[in-house]
Amino acid sequence: MTELRELDDFLNPTLLVPANGKEYRIAAVDAATGLRLQKMLTIGVKAHAGTDPSEKDLELVSDEDEESFFQSVLGDTYAELLADKIPYPGLKAIASLAMIWTTQGFDPAQQYFLAGGKAPAPNRAERRTGTRTSTAAATTTPKAASPSGTSTRKSRAKATPGNKS
Template sequence: MALQDLGEFLDPTLSVPIRGKTYRVEPPDAETGLRLQHLSDWMLGAAAAVQADADAPAPSEELLSDAAELDMYRAALGAVYDELFADAVPWPWIKLAGMTAFLHWTVGAEQAEAYWAAGGRPEPQAGNRAQRRAARSTPRPGSPSGTSRSRKAARATAGGKSSATGS
């Protein structure tokens, strides 16, 4: 069996359209790709740990320093990073392009495209939304009926007084 040369049918570049110009981001070299993959694995592990303990307070230290974040964008974008700066592309767009490239090289094209299409805003997780809804509909302690009336209002109503009129 003879395999066809990858360069003949696989285009490994990422095209990032900004302001009518398409920037072609070349894939990282092996060393950079492995470093980005290691960072991605670490970030996914940190996110899983936070999700597993939803009641834990947010970490007091930043997980990724500013310098490490810049390095990640520069590594993911390669030469396009400097090109974006030279073209005076706004920083939020450079960050979006950098994170999209990072996701493209480490997680996959579909996830990167979804991130780009969402403008970098993460979609709410269905499980988290369901948990928040369940928490809102849970009866408060001391309120067997599940109503939100205070105990004072309940006593006033039970004693013949209306809590709304105060009579």
């Protein structure tokens, strides 16, 4: 029988963040907070895509003020950051980092951190593709429509000699 290992054996539930000459340990959020953060991220993605948020979406986002949001994302580290008098931009960046880590994983969080708290710029190929527009006319003739529409072609029955008995 195969036994499962303890979840903590292969998940790293702690994010180590260097700031102001110190390393802060941010523990993984509880499941309810993680699910709430995931919903908030989804609402943000929809809004960025131009979809208006629903009343329920607005309640989820507006129910939590900034301070309680930071506390929920940072856990015990929140009080430690305040005690160390970390500047507000640093607190905000670390909270954003923790949210990215919670909702998207370590690699996107690391990219955000390495980019100085900004979304990483798209690579050159993505930038070039995103701005390119085509002005050329179509160069091929469209193919004929498929005969598999709603009507079928009727075939003529071929005459075959019958057997006379």
